[in-house]
Amino acid sequence: MPVKFSTIAFDADDTLWENEAFFRLTQERFADLLADYTERDHLAERLLDAERRNLGQYGFGIKGFVLSMIETAIDVTDEKVPASVIRTLIEAGQDMLQHPIHLLEGVEETVRALASSYDLLLVTKGDLLDQERKLAQSGLGDLFDGVEIVSDKTANVYSGIFDRRGIAPAEAMMIGNSMKSDVIPPIDAGAWGVYVPHGHTWELEHAAPPAHHPQYRSVENLGEIPGLLSEIQTSA
Template identity: 55%
Template sequence: MGERLSVVGFDADDTLWQNESFFRLTEDRFAELLSDFAEDNDLRARLLEFEKANIGHYGFGIKGFMLSMIETAVAVTDGRVDGKVIAEILAMGQEMLRHPIHLLPHVEETLARVADRHPLVLITKGDLLHQEQKLAASGLGELFAAVEIVSEKHPGIYDRAFSVHGDGAERAMMVGNSMKSDIRPALDAGAHAVYVPHGLTWALEHAETPEGHPRYHELPDLGGLPELIERLE
C-alpha cells in the first residue's frame, strides 16, 4: 500500500472529450480548398510549420489554428489567395468553436467515482474563453474542485498546481492523453502520471514513452482508473 493521493489532475481535450478529430476534419477541408495551389502532404507540412511557429504568438487552440491556416493559404498562393477562401477558412474555424462536446467513454462515471475520494483539478492548456465554454458544456464542472487553464504545461505548472490544490506533486496524479504535455512533465515534477492514449494526437504533442518509470502508468481508457488508484494506495 502506498500513501493516499491528495489530488488527481485531468487533462481536458482528447482525455475527457473529443477535440483532435475536429482539427483533422477541418484540415482535410482546408487541403481540399487549397488543392489547386499545393499538394496535400506539402500543404499539411506547411500548416504544421506555421502552427509550430505561431504557438508563442497565439497559444494553443482553434483561433491560433485559424490564423495559421490563413498564413498558410497566403504563403502557398504567393499572396494571391482569394477573399472567398479566407472567408471559408474563418467559417470553418467558427464552426469548430460552435461544435458540441462529445465525451469520451467512461468519463462521467470515472470522474464521479474518483471525486468521491479525491479532489479533482482540471489542468488544460488553450484559449481561456473556449476552454471555459467547453467545460461548461460538458456538464462536468461540478466534479472539479479547481480548474487551471494554462498557456503551456511544464514541470513547474504541475508542481504549483498540485501544491496549491493538494499536498504537492509526490502525492498527486495526472491523467492525460499527451505524452509531451500531460505525462512527462508531471513525472518530472514528481507525480504519478497515467497515459490514456487517444486515437488521434497532434504531431506536436508526441514524445518518448518513459518506459520503466516507477510512477508511469498506462490505461486503454478511463474506465480502469479507479481500480488503478486503489492499487496504488
C-alpha cells in the same frame, strides 16, 4: 513507502471529450480549398510548421489554428489566395468554436466515481473562453474542485499549481492523452503521470514514454483508473 493519493488531475481535450478529430476535419477542408495550389501532404507539412512556429505567439487552440491556416494559405499561393478562401477558413474556425461537446466513453461514470474519494483537478491548455465553454457544456464542471487553464504544460507550471493549491506532488496523479504535456511534465514535477491513448493526437504532442519511471503508468481507457489507483495504493 505507502502511496496515498489526494488529488487526481485530468487533461480535458481528447481525454474527457473529443477535440483533435474536429481539427482534422477542418484540416481536410483546408486541403480541399487549396487543392489547386499545392499537394495535400506538402500543405500538411507547411501548416504544421506554421503551427509550431506560432505557438509562442498564438498559444494552443482554435484561434491559433485558424491564423496558422490563413498564414499557410497566403504562403503556398504566393499571396494569391482568394478572399473567399480566407472567409471560409474564418467560418470554419467559428464552427469549431460552437461545436457541441462529445464526452468520450466512460468519462462521466469514472469522473463521478472518483469525485467521492479524491479532490479532482482539471488542467488544460488552450483558449480561455473556449475551454470554459467546453467545461460548462460537458456537465462535469461541478465535479471538479479546481480548474487550471494554462498557456502551456511544463514541469514548472505543474509545480506552481501544486504549490499554489497546497498539493503534495507525490500524492497527485495527472491523467491525459498527451505524453509530452500530460505525463512527462507532472512526473518531472514529482507527481504520477498516466497515459490514456486517443486515436487522434496532434503531432506536436508526441514524445517517448518514460517507460521505466516508477511513477509512470498507462491504461487503455479512463474506466481503468479506479482499479489502477487501488492497485498502486495497496501494493506500495
